[in-house]
Amino acid sequence: xxxxxxxxxxxxxxxxxxxxxxxxxxxxxxxxxxxxxxxxxxxxxxxxxxxxxxxxxxxxxxxxxxxxxxxxxxxxxxxxxxxxxxxxxxxxxxxxxxxxxxxxxxxxxxxxxxxxxxxxxxxxxxxxxxxxxxxxxxxxxxxxxxxxxxxxxxxxxxxxxxxxxxxxxxxxxxxxxxxxxxxxxxxxxxxxxxxxxxxxxxxxxxxxxxxxxxxxxxxxxxxxxxxxxxxxxxxxxxxxxxxxxxxxxxxxxxxxxxxxxxxxxxxxxxxxxxxxxxxxxxxxxxxxxxxxxxxxxxxxxxxxxxxxxxxxxxxxxxx
Amino acid sequence: xxxxxxxxxxxxxxxxxxxxxxxxxxxxxxxxxxxxxxxxxxxxxxxxxxxxxxxxxxxxxxxxxxxxxxxxxxxxxxxxxxxxxxxxxxxxxxxxxxxxxxxxxxxxxxxxxxxxxxxxxxxxxxxxxxxxxxxxxxxxxxxxxxxxxxxxxxxxxxxxxxxxxxxxxxxxxxxxxxxxxxxxxxxxxxxxxxxxxxxxxxxxxxxxxxxxxxxxxxxxxxxxxxxxxxxxxxxxxxxxxxxxxxxxxxxxxxxxxxxxxxxxxxxxxxxxxxxxxxxxxxxxxxxxxxxxx
Numbered sequence: 001x002x003x004x005x006x007x008x009x010x011x012x013x014x015x016x017x018x019x020x021x022x023x024x025x026x027x028x029x030x031x032x033x034x035x036x037x038x039x040x041x042x043x044x045x046x047x048x049x050x051x052x053x054x055x056x057x058x059x060x061x062x063x064x065x066x067x068x069x070x071x072x073x074x075x076x077x078x079x080x081x082x083x084x085x086x087x088x089x090x091x092x093x094x095x096x097x098x099x100x101x102x103x104x105x106x107x108x109x110x111x112x113x114x115x116x117x118x119x120x121x122x123x124x125x126x127x128x129x130x131x132x133x134x135x136x137x138x139x140x141x142x143x144x145x146x147x148x149x150x151x152x153x154x155x156x157x158x159x160x161x162x163x164x165x166x167x168x169x170x171x172x173x174x175x176x177x178x179x180x181x182x183x184x185x186x187x188x189x190x191x192x193x194x195x196x197x198x199x200x201x202x203x204x205x206x207x208x209x210x211x212x213x214x215x216x217x218x219x220x221x222x223x224x225x226x227x228x229x230x231x232x233x234x235x236x237x238x239x240x241x242x243x244x245x246x247x248x249x250x251x252x253x254x255x256x257x258x259x260x261x262x263x264x265x266x267x268x269x270x271x272x273x274x275x276x277x278x279x280x281x282x283x284x285x286x287x288x289x290x291x292x293x294x295x296x297x298x299x300x301x302x303x304x305x306x307x308x309x310x311x312x313x314x315x316x317x318x319x
Numbered sequence: 320x321x322x323x324x325x326x327x328x329x330x331x332x333x334x335x336x337x338x339x340x341x342x343x344x345x346x347x348x349x350x351x352x353x354x355x356x357x358x359x360x361x362x363x364x365x366x367x368x369x370x371x372x373x374x375x376x377x378x379x380x381x382x383x384x385x386x387x388x389x390x391x392x393x394x395x396x397x398x399x400x401x402x403x404x405x406x407x408x409x410x411x412x413x414x415x416x417x418x419x420x421x422x423x424x425x426x427x428x429x430x431x432x433x434x435x436x437x438x439x440x441x442x443x444x445x446x447x448x449x450x451x452x453x454x455x456x457x458x459x460x461x462x463x464x465x466x467x468x469x470x471x472x473x474x475x476x477x478x479x480x481x482x483x484x485x486x487x488x489x490x491x492x493x494x495x496x497x498x499x500x501x502x503x504x505x506x507x508x509x510x511x512x513x514x515x516x517x518x519x520x521x522x523x524x525x526x527x528x529x530x531x532x533x534x535x536x537x538x539x540x541x542x543x544x545x546x547x548x549x550x551x552x553x554x555x556x557x558x559x560x561x562x563x564x565x566x567x568x569x570x571x572x573x574x575x576x577x578x579x580x581x582x583x584x585x586x587x588x589x590x591x592x593x594x595x596x597x598x599x600x601x602x603x604x605x606x607x608x609x610x611x612x
Contacts, residue, residue, distance in 0.1 A: 015417040054414055056421075107413030108356035112547055113596050120546070127582040145379035155543030237540065241421060248418055287422025288404055291415050 004173060011169075011256070015162050019155055032226060034266045035161035036219050039168050041246040041258035043215035046172060048244075049253035050181060051208045052188030053103060054111045056240050057118025061213040063125060063235025064091050065220025067132055070141045070230055080144045084221040088214045095213030099206035118240050125232040137231030138317045157226045164222060168215055172255050185253075186207060203277035208291075238280070245283050249290045251297025260298050321453030328577045329570050330453065334462040334531070336569020337469040340562040341524035342546025344476065345517030345556040352513035352551075355416050358402060359424035360521055361543020366393040366427070367522030368534035369435050372442055374594035377495040382445065388463070390522045397518025401511055424539070465527045472520060473562060484596065489513065507524075521546075541585065545572075548592045554583040554602020564603065 007282060020026060044058050068087035071216050072078040078086070102113050125132050132138055143152045144160065151160045175181050183204055186194035191201045250261025269279045294301030342364055349357045370392050374385035404423050408415060445464045450457040479486040491499040492509045502505045525534065525542070532538070545568065552564030568588055576584040595603065 021578060036323060048414070052414070054417060102593075105596055105600065108350075109596060109600065112356065113360075113593055115544070116592045120586050120589050120593075123586040126581070127586075171541075198584070220321045239427065244418065244421070245547060278429065278433075280425055281433070284422050284425030284427075284429055287418055288426060291419045291422065292404070293408050295415060 004177070007171065012166050013030045015166060016159075019158055028158055030266060030270055032157050032161050033152060034263050035158070035165040035244075037246060037266050038165050038225050038259045039218055039219040039222075041262040042168055042172050042255055043212045043219070044243050045247045045250075045252065045255065046175070046215075046260045047208055047212040048230045048247055049251075049257075050176060050184040050188065051205055053205055053209065054107075054114065054244075055209070055212070056111050056115035056237075056244065057121070058114075058212070058216055058243050058271040059235045059237070059239035060111060060118040060121035061091055061216040062220040062223070062239070063121060063215055063232070064094070065217030065228075066224040066235070067125060067138065067220075068217070069221035069224045072130055072140045073082050073142050074140055074224075078223075080142055080225050084218065084225075088217045089220050091217035092210045092214040096206060097211040097212040099203075103202070103209055113235065115240070115282065119237060122232060122236050125235060132232070135208075135228055135232060137237035138227045139222050141230070142185075142221075142240065143228065145210075148239065151226065152202075160221055161226065164218065169219075169255055169259070176253075178256065242283060245287050249297055251299035251301075254297065254299045257297050257299035264298075321455075324369075324577070325574070326454050327456035328573045330456050330462070332459050332573030333566060334458075334465045334581055335528075335573065336549075336566035337465050337546045337562075338392050338524050338528045338542070338565070339549040339568050340474060340565025341469055342542060343549030343553060343561045343565050344473070344557050345520045345524075346547050347555045347561055348489075348517045348520075349513045349551070350555050351557060352489055353405075353510050354413075355405070355420065356547070357391075357418040357514075357517070357545070358417065358420040359427060360517065360546060361539030361541070362398060362424045362427040362431075363393050363518040363521030363539070364525035364528075364542045364546075365431060365534065365536060365539035366396060367440065367525030368529035368538070369431060369440065369525075369536070370522070370535070371384045371526050372435075372440050375442070382443070386508035386523075386526055389526060390519050393522035394515055394519045395524075397512065400427075400516040400518075403509075405514075406507070424543075428536055428539060437536065439533045439535040441533045442526070442529040443505065445527075459531070461527075461530050465531075467524065469562075473559075474596050476516075476557065478555075485512065486508070529551060545588050548588045548595075551592055551595050552603050554604060556602070560602060560604045 017026060018031065022031070025150060033087050039060065040062055047053050047055055065087050069080065069083045070088055072083035072086060073080050098117065102110070102117065112299050126135055128134075143149070149156065151157050182198045183194065186199055187198065187201045187204060195201050245260035246265050247258055248261070249264065250259070251257025265283070268282065272279060272282070290297065296304070342360060345360050345363070346357065349355055349360070367389055370389035371385050374380045374388045375382065378385075400423055404419055405416075431441065443463045444459065446460045448459060450459055451463075480490055481487070487511060488499065488504045489509050491504055492506055493501070496506050499509070513539040525538075528542075538605060546565075549565035549568050550561050552567060553561030555561075568591065570593065571585050572584055
């Protein structure tokens with residue numbers, strides 16, 4: 001536990017010092033997105049990696065957070081700091097309600113149902129033009145302000161987003177190490193066994209689904225307030241798949257893995273500029289290769305591969 | 320609301336419904352043989368249409384020759400997919416299977432985008448575009464082709480599953496794979512067969528629908544999902560209930576688009592999907608004993 005805390009402090013320190021290293025510039029903007037995607041990947045990982053319940057509709061919750069924040073602050077003129085929790089509560093209630101019937105399903109059926117839910121939400125964004133602006137998007141969303149500071153530059157946003165992302169991380173690490181985390185893993189391994197041991201599996205699954213949706217919604221609100229413009233294409237089926245890819249290649253059931261996955265998938269397209277149409281092929285290839293050769297993701301696969309190489313070298317040295 | 324208009328919606332709903340049914344049966348065949356929902360099913364629909372286009376334009380084949388070529392080429396992709404991605408999987412848990420079939424589908428779609436570009440392409444109708452009047456409604460000859468070919472494929476399926484040894488072996492796998500293995504059925508071969516049949520069926524669906532709706536590298540996503548809805552309504556059967564499921568879906572969608580709003584057309588299918596999964600996960604016609612949850 002103390003080692004966890006030490007590791008987390010080190011990680012936070014690195015995150016907070018990063019802007020000094022990169023001194024502004026375009027990369028700061030990309031790192032803001034890494035922060036948002038880290039939150040989203042952790043949210044999905046709590047559901048998929050810990051509780052073993054897949055969701056292919058998380059882009060929908062992300063979008064709901066963004067749009068609710070956007071609409072509440074533009075048309076209803078609400079303070080962004082008020083809109084954000086309000087959006088999260090609405091999304092949480094929605095996810096909690098739909099969670100009961102949807103989480104009765106398992107495996108492939110759950111995947112298809114959540115996928116359907118995500119697409120319905122996406123269609124609603126496109127069609128309720130009076131509210132959301134439809135396909136042309138919603139603009140003029142205000143930046144967040146705190147004690148006279150307006151979060152309108154990449155560096156300020158970096159600290160805002162990463163402050164939240166680190167909070168989500170710390171919360172998730174604690175959750176994973178708590179009684180709830182152990183119960184989630186028990187549900188993952190066998191729902192029946194978990195229930196026999198006194199875990200209310202059904203309720204727990206709904207609770208983690210709602211929590212995951214709430215975190216996604218918060219990330220969506222932050223996205224809306226930093227971008228000041230949102231349109232439905234950011235919240236479609238492809239983004240749900242991208243989130244899934246982050247969680248899987250980072251490592252299911254590892255919080256730092258989600259960060260690694262989010263960082264890799266956010267930075268990769270930046271290094272592959274010019275090849276911007278091909279990123280979808282790379283995602284597909286990565287998914288297939290990771291599941292086939294490194295089912296534990298990068299956090300487990302890379303150290304394992306490293307140990308293998310070292311061991312081989314030792315054997316060779318002895319011979 | 321005039322009767323003619325309703326009739327028109329129902330008729331065009333039937334032909335899209337037939338397409339959904341073909342794709343849905345493809346889902347069911349693989350599901351029954353392997354327990355996998357193949358998220359890449361829609362990509363074979365896309366491949367069918369686009370490969371036909373290439374056969375027509377690049378190799379200058381006549382349509383009757385282009386279609387079998389395209390179907391065989393798509394089937395080869397199906398075989399490769401099963402061999403390279405599904406069979407070597409070390410931990411075939413449901414979540415890993417979902418992820419790998421999604422990954423495969425993205426990969427196939429991306430490669431198709433490289434080959435055919437992002438444009439939409441059209442394929443000529445099989446026999447002209449002269450509309451045929453039925454009652455107060457009109458349909459195109461292509462609608463008739465769709466219905467006829469779907470009917471033939473479904474009959475052929477029935478014959479295969481009930482009157483040939485390998486068809487019966489596949490049904491045995493669907494009931495109980497372990498028991499099928501014990502009586503000497505090569506289960507892995509049956510899995511491969513299921514991928515062959517369903518990728519071929521998907522390709523045919525893609526070919527016959529392409530003259531009506533155009534085709535592009537990304538048509539597979541929606542068509543695949545709608546096909547899955549049809550299969551869910553039909554309780555994942557590879558027979559008549561999925562056909563009825565497809566037709567119900569096609570007609571409801573067409574009526575919804577015509578009478579309510581065309582923007583929400585795609586949402587209708589998914590609302591039906593969720594309702595069926597919540598209320599009757601065994602399908603509209605299934606008995607409650609088959610556990611689908």
